[in-house]
Amino acid sequence: MxxxxxxxxxxxxxxxxxxxxxxxxxxxxxxxxxxxxxxxxxxxxxxxxxxxxxxxxxxxxxxxxxxxxxxxxxxxxxxxxxxxxxxxxxxxxxxxxxxxxxxxxxxAAMRAAEIPGLADHAVTVWSAEEMLKLREQYRRISEKARESRQRLLFVVPPNNLCPGPLYEMAIMTETWLREQGVRDSVEITFTTVEETYLQSFGPRLNTVIIEEFAGRSITGHRRWTVDHVEPGRVFYSNGESAAFDLLVSFPAYAAxxxxxxxxxxxxxxxxxxxxxxxxxxxxxxxxxxxxxxxxxxxxxxxxxxxxxxxxxxxxxxxxxxxxxxxxxxxxxVMDYLNKATFAxxxxxxxxxxxxxxxxxxxxxxxxxxxxxxxxxxxxxxxxxxxxxxxxxxxxxxxxxxxxxxxxxxxxxxxxxxx
Ligand SMILES: Cc1cc2nc3c(=O)[nH]c(=O)nc-3n(C[C@H](O)[C@H](O)[C@H](O)COP(=O)(O)OP(=O)(O)OC[C@H]3O[C@@H](n4cnc5c(N)ncnc54)[C@H](O)[C@@H]3O)c2cc1C
Structure with missing residues (x-):
């Protein structure tokens, strides 16, 4: 047979x-x-x-x-x-x-170690375990924000091949901080290596993100390539740096x-x-x-x-x-907890x-x-x-x-x- x-x-x-x-x-x-x-x-x-x-x-x-x-x-x-x-x-x-x-x-898997210091100082958005860690960190930031100003920094480094979830997470976090009543005490900054926001999704998504960031007072920087990370500060290849109390990143991809x-x-x-x-x-x-x-x-x-x-x-x-x-x-669909973007x-x-x-x-x-x-x-x-x-x-x-x-x-x- x-x-x-x-x-x-x-x-x-x-x-x-x-x-x-x-x-x-x-x-x-x-x-x-x-x-x-x-x-x-x-x-x-x-x-x-x-x-x-x-x-x-x-x-x-x-x-x-x-x-x-x-x-x-x-x-x-x-x-x-x-x-x-x-x-x-x-x-x-x-x-x-x-x-x-x-x-x-x-x-795929993450290669956070490609950027010196990133794996040690950032919480990444990849696995369920890391998302649980992020939950703890959000709780900490929201409690501390009741006493002093906090700086939350989101970073898209080179070779990340799916940055959408990090944008989604940044905007959701902004909504959540407002719900917690501490939004005014938290500075949110988003930096990306991309030339435009969500570059592979084209000009219309760039516009959506520009408008969301402006409406939510999130400071955004495009074409900022992260070089290395030290405790409390990210350094970029253009000579800029950004301070953080909590760093969230979606690192480089590899198989x-x-x-x-x-x-x-x-x-x-x-x-x-x-x-x-x-x-x-x-x-x-x-x-x-x-x-x-x-x-x-x-x-x-x-x-x-x-x-x-x-x-x-x-x-x-x-x-x-x-x-x-x-x-x-x-x-x-990118959910922001109070509305969402379909693409x-x-x-x-x-x-x-x-x-x-x-x-x-x-x-x-x-x-x-x-x-x-x-x-x-x-x-x-x-x-x-x-x-x-x-x-x-x-x-x-x-x-x-x-x-x-x-x-x-x-x-x-x-x-x-x-
Ligand atoms: C936080 C987050 C949010 C996302 N949001 C979106 C979104 O809104 N929309 C969207 O389209 N995409 C989104 N993505 C991307 C999407 O999840 C991935 O593109 C998708 O999971 C890819 O599917 P896959 O089957 O190729 O890989 P995976 O879903 O990663 O599956 C790989 C499988 O292989 C198994 N495996 C790995 N190595 C081995 C091995 N050596 N031996 C045997 N088995 C192995 C794993 O256990 C797993 O079962 C998101 C990703 C993340 C992390």
Missing amino acids: KRRPKAVVLGGGFAGLEAAFFLRHKLHGKADITLVSNRGYFLFKPNLIYVPFGENPEKYRVWIDQPARRKDIEFIESSVEAVDSIRRMVHLPDNEVPYDYLVIATG SKSYLSLPQDERGFLQVSPASGRVESMERVFAAGDASNYPVKMAFLALLQADAAADHIAAEILHTKPEVEFEPMCIT QVPFKYTANPVVPVTADAFDEDRYKVGVSPLWRVGKKVMGAYLPWRFSSGEPFHSGFVWGAVDLGLKIAVKAMAG
């Missing part, structure tokens, strides 16, 4: 679960699917921004074993050590997993796992053909999400990349033509190596931005919809519920974004 082809997916985040569930959705029983991840749960990272303001991070976990079992996907909780693309084998600490097709979706046998850039991100996610010069290896070398790292993009990779694998197994290609367009951003490549992709601002049909308290509901809907899909073992973009969510989104965009 002919053996069923075996697809192996590495990583249980946005891209990994989407790829595994999309493969099952497309292939039904025509392939064996194995998912390997170093923790037993999926984490809805975008909602970690609520943790410093009191939410329990456990709320944002989806345990993987049950939906995997329901979809006949073998789940191995283990850390990937290496990939042998010649023998088509994934190495785990105590065994090997063979594959016919492989999707690598092990995400969470470097696969030495595969083509990668200097930060370990796997070099892929963007449309399919196929790793360059590899016939049967794909990468999706933050692990790939697409220069903007976001959950929505990770889902689209995973769909494209899974669809190309399914087409090869079914001997059909692929139907899905990765179209770089991102949808995101739908089609990306295009640039000739600028510092900002290799940016919003295609001339694509007026698709480049949409809106600011309204109602967009907070949009963020909540997405935050409920995706974990629910994954807990049912279903991919994000499929089925009639996705049809309804998509339609609702289109109506909301028409009504509340221009």
Whole structure:
């Protein structure tokens, strides 16, 4: 009897679960699917921004074993050590997993140590643990602000590939300090290496942030490249420096796992053909999400990349033509606790190596931005919809519920974004 082809997916985040569930959705029983991840749960990272303001991070976990079992996907909780693309084998600490097709979706990690002093003196916004630390620091700052003036400094350093959450956090913090009745005693400063605020999201987001910062008395500086950090002070390469009582940063990105046998850039991100996610010069290896070398790292993009990779694998197994290609367009909502900004951003490549992709601002049909308290509901809907899909073992973009969510989104965009 002919053996069923075996697809192996590495990583249980946005891209990994989407790829595994999309493969099952497309292939039904025509392939064996194995998912390997170093923790037993999926984490809805975008909602970690609520943790410093009191939410329990456990709320944002989806345990993987049950939906995997329901979809006949073998789940191995283990850390990937290496990939042998010649023998088509994934190495785990105590065994090997063979594959016919492989999707690598092990995400990104932070490299705070790239800036001397940053890891020692800043709280970073990356993991649930760090967000809990930030909660403690916010409590401390808010108590101290009742006695003396406090300085809160947010810093985007070079090579951060997803600065949006730090902007979101700065503006949320401003709202929260007002709610605590201590806003007037806290100076908030935001510095970024970018030439414009949220540069890869284009001119309209820059304008939104300029207006929010002005309306909230947040001092902002663009083109400030952090050089090093000492206790209580950040030094920049333009000769400026900024004092802080609390420093919050979203550090430089690198691949969470470097696969030495595969083509990668200097930060370990796997070099892929963007449309399919196929790793360059590899016939049967794909990468999706933050692990790939697409220069903007976001959950929505990770889902689209995973769909494209899974669809190309399914087409090869079914001997059909692929139907899905990765179209770089991102949808995101930034919550400020009292209102939110919605952004739908089609990306295009640039000739600028510092900002290799940016919003295609001339694509007026698709480049949409809106600011309204109602967009907070949009963020909540997405935050409920995706974990629910994954807990049912279903991919994000499929089925009639996705049809309804998509339609609702289109109506909301028409009504509340221009
Ligand atoms: C605070 C914060 C807020 C954000 N807000 C937004 C937002 O509003 N909108 C948006 O679009 N994006 C947002 N992002 C970015 C988004 O979360 C990431 O782009 C997204 O998580 C990428 O998905 P991924 O599957 O590639 O990686 P991840 O979600 O990081 O998943 C990687 C998976 O691989 C596993 N793994 C890692 N190494 C190994 C190994 N060696 N062996 C086995 N398994 C391994 C991990 O455990 C994890 O399960 C935010 C990120 C943060 C930190």
